[in-house]
Amino acid sequence: MTIFAENLSTMLLIRNYFPDLSELQIKQFEQLEELYKDWNLKINVVSRKDIDELYLRHVLHSLAIAKVISFQPGTKVMDVGTGGGFPGIPLAIMFPETNFHLVDSIAKKLKVVNEVVEGLGLTNVKTSHCRVEEVKDTYDFIVSRAVAAMPTFVHWVKGKVAKKQKHELKNGIIYLKGGELGEELQEFPKATVYNLSDFYKEAFFETKKLVHLPLKYKG
Numbered sequence: 543m544t545i546f547a548e549n550l551s552t553m554l555l556i557r558n559y560f561p562d563l564s565e566l567q568i569k570q571f572e573q574l575e576e577l578y579k580d581w582n583l584k585i586n587v588v589s590r591k592d593i594d595e596l597y598l599r600h601v602l603h604s605l606a607i608a609k610v611i612s613f614q615p616g617t618k619v620m621d622v623g624t625g626g627g628f629p630g631i632p633l634a635i636m637f638p639e640t641n642f643h644l645v646d647s648i649a650k651k652l653k654v655v656n657e658v659v660e661g662l663g664l665t666n667v668k669t670s671h672c673r674v675e676e677v678k679d680t681y682d683f684i685v686s687r688a689v690a691a692m693p694t695f696v697h698w699v700k701g702k703v704a705k706k707q708k709h710e711l712k713n714g715i716i717y718l719k720g721g722e723l724g725e726e727l728q729e730f731p732k733a734t735v736y737n738l739s740d741f742y743k744e745a746f747f748e749t750k751k752l753v754h755l756p757l758k759y760k761g
């Protein structure tokens with residue numbers, strides 16, 4: 543397997559930031575580049591530049607969520623607007639005993655997601671081609687990256703947070719978000735905002751913030 547030099551060094555970074563990865567997890571992370579490169583030739587879901595920096599821009603970035611919450615076995619997590627599988631796929635590798643539901647309204651993106659999931663042999667991921675507003679199920683956590691402004695997003699998902707809290711007070715939304723958040727977050731005083739530079743010293747990502755909004759709407 544050829545890993546671009548840039549990706550190789552970032553793969554090492556991932557191992558440094560997450561030193562407890564098993565051999566299987568390391569293998570699965572390493573497989574990602576080839577799977578995305580192959581599938582991206584057929585269906586373009588990740589830009590060429592981003593493929594060359596897949597581990598930094600997508601994998602390490604997505605895994606910032608794992609720096610805030612360690613999902614317990616059996617937890618149910620929905621990734622809203624997963625696109626090509628971010629943050630859902632890196633998190634599904636990281637938490638193999640957590641159930642992930644990856645949702646997107648564009649079918650061709652989910653085709654790539656399904657192929658990558660199958661290529662990795664992940665058994666903890668299901669996907670749905672629909673708008674999130676149509677999802678009827680409830681989840682312990684809703685994760686997402688770069689999908690909609692916070693007020694719109696919360697409106698879509700607030701009724702989908704599970705009644706039973708597995709992570710007391712922490713259940714809710716964990717959202718990787720860019721832009722100026724001050725105004726967007728005004729109506730959410732319980733939100734905690736993290737800078738990705740709190741977790742990674744190489745954090746020169748475009749989407750620089752992680753918002754954790756605990757929700758108990760159905761509690």
Ligand SMILES: C[S@@+](CC[C@H](N)C(=O)[O-])C[C@H]1O[C@@H](n2cnc3c(N)ncnc32)[C@H](O)[C@@H]1O
Nearest residue numbers: 623624625628646647648672673674687688689
């Ligand atoms: C900018 S892309 C981000 C994709 C991915 N989360 C990432 O960060 O690479 C936004 C994605 O959200 C999806 N999307 C937007 N509104 C949605 C909705 N209401 N329900 C489901 N998916 C939605 C779009 O189809 C698109 O794939």
